[in-house]
Amino acid sequence: MVLEQAPTLDDVFHALADPTRRAMLRRLAAGERNIGELATPFSMSFAAASKHVRVLEVAGLVRRRVEGRSHICRLEPGPLRTADDWLRFYEGFWSSKLDDLGAILKAEDQAAKTASKMKGEPDHDE
Amino acid sequence: MVLEQAPTLDDVFHALADPTRRAMLRRLAAGERNIGELATPFSMSFAAASKHVRVLEVAGLVRRRVEGRSHICRLEPGPLRTADDWLRFYEGFWSSKLDDLGAILKAEDQAAKTASKMKGEPDHDE
DNA sequence: AAAACTGTCAACCAAATGGTTTAATAATTC
DNA sequence: GAATTATTAAACCATTTGGTTGACAGTTTT
Numbered sequence: 001m002v003l004e005q006a007p008t009l010d011d012v013f014h015a016l017a018d019p020t021r022r023a024m025l026r027r028l029a030a031g032e033r034n035i036g037e038l039a040t041p042f043s044m045s046f047a048a049a050s051k052h053v054r055v056l057e058v059a060g061l062v063r064r065r066v067e068g069r070s071h072i073c074r075l076e077p078g079p080l081r082t083a084d085d086w087l088r089f090y091e092g093f094w095s096s097k098l099d100d101l102g103a104i105l106k107a108e109d110q111a112a113k114t115a116s117k118m119k120g121e122p123d124h125d126e
Numbered sequence: 127m128v129l130e131q132a133p134t135l136d137d138v139f140h141a142l143a144d145p146t147r148r149a150m151l152r153r154l155a156a157g158e159r160n161i162g163e164l165a166t167p168f169s170m171s172f173a174a175a176s177k178h179v180r181v182l183e184v185a186g187l188v189r190r191r192v193e194g195r196s197h198i199c200r201l202e203p204g205p206l207r208t209a210d211d212w213l214r215f216y217e218g219f220w221s222s223k224l225d226d227l228g229a230i231l232k233a234e235d236q237a238a239k240t241a242s243k244m245k246g247e248p249d250h251d252e
Numbered sequence: 253a254a255a256a257c258t259g260t261c262a263a264c265c266a267a268a269t270g271g272t273t274t275a276a277t278a279a280t281t282c
Numbered sequence: 283g284a285a286t287t288a289t290t291a292a293a294c295c296a297t298t299t300g301g302t303t304g305a306c307a308g309t310t311t312t
Contacts, residue, residue, distance in 0.1 A: 025216075047261085068310075070257095084213045084214065086148075089155070090206045162289080170271075194288090195288045
């Protein structure tokens with residue numbers, strides 16, 4: 001796989017939305033593993049595991065090198081960082097726990113509405 | 127919706143794996159919105175937007191209160207924090223960028239293999 | 253060269269996803 | 283009470299998902 005295109009946030013979050021794949025990443029955090037080693041902990045066919053690894057590769061979370069008959073996978077942490085960056089945008093929200101989030105939202109709402117009257121609500125996902 | 131069950135990481139990451147839903151969260155970060163307001167930025171039927179909001183609710187990322195005929199949504203940041211916690215497990219990997227990750231993985235691999243001879247590789251996802 | 257090992261591919265399947273459209277429900281306004 | 287507004291529900295559709303099985307292709311062992 002020659003990673004035809006940069007992985008998107010869609011790809012990354014989708015890859016993470018499956019417990020099998022998350023578990024595979026955890027194992028890869030402990031060191032390189034080939035497909036067989038990644039497959040064995042799960043009651044699942046070899047082919048199924050291979051597909052999961054493919055999803056991780058598409059998300060840019062895993063890189064593979066072929067060595068003899070073994071396909072060796074390595075964790076590629078970059079996209080996890082990207083995902084984390086996206087999440088941390090909200091850090092302010094979850095860290096201001098009980099100290100009424102409601103008031104914050106209302107205040108920011110007013111600010112947003114006032115602002116949007118002048119410049120039309122810029123959105124800034126991705 | 128009376129959130130029958132605690133949202134899982136699966137739910138959360140799945141909810142985040144769609145650009146429409148991520149954009150909705152961004153809007154909600156600026157303040158409460160009803161379904162209609164959440165729907166309008168997208169060229170998409172009302173019903174479709176409603177379904178997206180449902181997915182966000184299931185993931186625990188949004189809470190709704192009904193006020194008259196309007197369903198008002200509020201950002202619920204807790205699960206984002208949970209997702210972030212999961213990701214930060216890997217923080218060490220992405221922060222040690224160029225300074226050969228390879229060596230780190232090999233070292234940790236050796237450690238893991240040695241350890242597993244004695245205690246059989248504890249896994250700790252979720 | 254035959255057997256075993258590691259992995260992919262193709263075909264298939266059931267279930268879920270993301271969207272549509274056309275009702276139906278519930279609150280508000282005329 | 284009839285029309286309008288805000289939203290869900292239900293039926294449908296195409297595509298994707300996560301899984302299976304069986305055949306195939308390299309690589310290593312015997």
